[in-house]
Amino acid sequence: MLYVLLFYIYSRIFHRGFNLLYVYCIPSLIGINNYYNYDEFNKTGENTIQEHWKPNNDRIKDELLIYRSSYKKQSNYRISLYDDNQNGEFDFVLVSLILDAFSRSFGMILIGISLYTWSIFSKFKEKSFYRKMLLWGFGIGIPLSMIGLALSYLFGWNWRYSQFLGRIPNTIATPLIAIAYIGTIMIWSRKAFLQFVKTGLESVGRTTLTCYLIRFILSTFVFYRFGLGLYGYVNRFEQVLIVLSIWIFILIFAYRWLQKFQYEPIE
Numbered sequence: 001m002l003y004v005l006l007f008y009i010y011s012r013i014f015h016r017g018f019n020l021l022y023v024y025c026i027p028s029l030i031g032i033n034n035y036y037n038y039d040e041f042n043k044t045g046e047n048t049i050q051e052h053w054k055p056n057n058d059r060i061k062d063e064l065l066i067y068r069s070s071y072k073k074q075s076n077y078r079i080s081l082y083d084d085n086q087n088g089e090f091d092f093v094l095v096s097l098i099l100d101a102f103s104r105s106f107g108m109i110l111i112g113i114s115l116y117t118w119s120i121f122s123k124f125k126e127k128s129f130y131r132k133m134l135l136w137g138f139g140i141g142i143p144l145s146m147i148g149l150a151l152s153y154l155f156g157w158n159w160r161y162s163q164f165l166g167r168i169p170n171t172i173a174t175p176l177i178a179i180a181y182i183g184t185i186m187i188w189s190r191k192a193f194l195q196f197v198k199t200g201l202e203s204v205g206r207t208t209l210t211c212y213l214i215r216f217i218l219s220t221f222v223f224y225r226f227g228l229g230l231y232g233y234v235n236r237f238e239q240v241l242i243v244l245s246i247w248i249f250i251l252i253f254a255y256r257w258l259q260k261f262q263y264e265p266i267e
Contacts, residue, residue: 024107024175027100028168035164053159064232068225104171111175120182123190130183137180144173200251207254207264214253218246 051059066077115121120133148169155161189198204211221227222242234242257265 026103031164067231130186133183134180137176141173141176144169203254209266210264211250
């Protein structure tokens with residue numbers, strides 16, 4: 001509801017079109033400002049940020065123990081991350097991170113709504129149009145993202161650069177790659193290739209809230225103590241297998257449910 005209200009206010013104040021990119025670009029402008037105002041941090045504030053950016057082994061072990069404990073201890077720990085600073089040194093970065101997450105998510109919503117109003121998600125566009133979306137989106141977005149990754153590597157993953165400037169290429173690349181994905185899916189929607197997967201995805205789209213809650217419940221059950229308690233015990237390959245298993249379960253569940261009922265369970 002908040003995003004809908006903000007979009008209404010935005011549409012009443014600004015003109016439509018690419019002005020919505022101004023909202024999305026706010027994090028990049030904030031990152032540039034923060035990078036060049038780095039000297040405003042005192043030593044205590046810098047140490048606080050360094051502890052979060054590159055924790056030592058003891059801190060990692062303590063965090064693993066916390067996330068393997070009760071949910072109450074986890075919540076108290078999350079609160080302490082933003083409450084252990086009495087002089088406000090970390091607030092400068094915290095506020096910028098909140099604005100970053102909000103502006104990018106709200107900006108992407110605005111971009112998505114604009115694409116919808118331009119009938120991009122309909123099948124009225126020519127196949128060549130979606131092919132151009134795919135080629136231009138991936139052709140510009142992927143190199144930009146790789147450049148951002150390479151620059152962060154060259155800067156030795158320095159927290160100041162990576163946090164404020166290093167993410168800008170990826171931020172710019174995100175909507176371009178998203179547009180390429182849209183082009184790919186729209187082309188695929190006209191073909192019979194992997195029809196069973198398409199049918200499953202359509203079912204998930206019709207039961208979005210339910211599938212989101214199922215994913216949340218299954219994930220927390222697998223990793224938190226009230227379930228299997230596997231937090232910190234599985235490697236990356238095993239994590240991929242867990243994710244794929246949850247996805248497959250959701251696809252099957254959504255399809256089977258809609259075969260018997262018209263509405264999703266939460267509705």
